[in-house]
Amino acid sequence: MEFKKIIGNDFLMGAVDNEGFPEDHEKPRTKVNIPDFYITDTTITNADFKRFVDETNYISEAEAAGWGFVFYGLLNSENTDAQKVPDTPWWRIVKGASWKHPYGPKSSINDLMDHPVVHISRNDALVFCKWSKTRLPSEAEWEYAARGGNNDLIYPWGNKLVDNKGYHANTWQGSFPNNNDKSDGFFGTAPVYSFEPNSFDLYQVIGNVWEWCSNKRGIPLKDFQNKNGKDFWSSNDQYSEDEYAMRGGSFLCHASYCNRYRLGARNGNTANSTSSNVGFRVVRDI
Template sequence: MGDAEGVGYPADREKPQVKLSMPAFEMDQTTVTIQQFKDFVEDTGYITDAEKYGWSYVFHLLLPEEERDKHPVLPRTTWWRAVEGAYWKKPEGLHSTIEDKLNHPVTHVSRNDAMAYCKWAGKRLPTEAEWEYAARSGYENNLYPWGNELVIEREHQCNIWQGKFPVENTKEDGYLGTAPVKTFKPNGYGLYQMAGNVWEWCLNPASISLSEFQSKEADYYLTNYSKDSDDEFDTRGGSFLCHSSYCNRYRVSARHKSSAASSTSNLGFRCVK
């Protein structure tokens, strides 16, 4: 587990690599879709953090051009807009819809929301160790879930950014925002889009040493970190906004983090058990 090529960010603590073993687990082939989350909400009446706050962060190019300057800008990352009324069912704000996106990953879900869904489904979030093991799909030091080449014979393997971030996306992979969850080829374990599309919440806190996974397994993190909070937790896999010039975190060893109550256009999750 960890960065073998020396291409990670030192602050992310991708190194030194560690060897570890873990109990067997099952992982969903895809991130949770909008349809699946819709079924959960209809069954339980669950209200997400974004709905409670009344807004969520939307990537600026997903908004109509005339709308982009009407919403507060996030300092230092000016491509984000705090859009009133944006949540999983209205991903670009009150006038947007999910009707043609039910097979896309659900977004605008906090870790707290993801944990609630997992409990309903009889599953849980993966630890980083489980996530990385699954993403590697049997390879030992591969950069990506499918190998070491980002593009194979001119065919894109994932949904990330092409062009000049964050102002121009040439959409060479076909997408400006999210793609349907089975758009690209699965990895060797049959898992779809472990790179790009949306960030995926993990069970463990952010920025812990990789060596901690040698002594602590999923039950420990589930027992100690299952309550609603706004602490920082790890996310994995990158998203449709990742680009080598800005966020080279669509690699299998790459680590990122968000506060547990955060919700954005590019943040989702998948389940394990």
């Protein structure tokens, strides 16, 4: 893990466009003050998480449950008959899928050590944070860091997902969920140092994998005026089954279905949920 120091300031939190979902409460844009903090320049990798497990013998929630959600396009041949998830049939319930077997029991992370760790619940991330003396960022800290000082942009590099310089993030290209033409070079996760960093030298703040945050899902943006990252963490650092915020989108995001890879976009899930496109990055207080 490599940390970058983020110099705090006031910023306008929330979406600058009108492409979001009303239920996500991306607006109204709200002035929020962010104190200084440190944040990892990438999401936690398989190598990072393996060091943690090697020292603690931690068993993740997916491992304990004996299964995980895997995008069907990543399935190994022995799992092609895995049970479909109702309403979202591109997700399959795969026995033996976990952080160290991301696509099923016969898959491995041996060649993916520099990829983001996946199949990580928020509860798993909490245990990692206690071991590493870190915490999860609040949504406000995450967005401030992800914006890199570019307060009025949709993406870290500009207002178009793809510009004359090409692709800047690992998202879905083609027709979701049946055809990904891999124009950005990747079908599943990408190594964490792929693509150029933002202005704060943080890599892949959008796309690749969803990133867990410390606060609950969908709270009003004005709540971030009254609590800082440490406040949210101190009241949300225990096991939970409630819904918590996630940011950044993933390699499965596409404008036709999940247009949540924008800097102001918001999402969330139950804290004990895991899948093949969810990970996290961590912060340290000054």
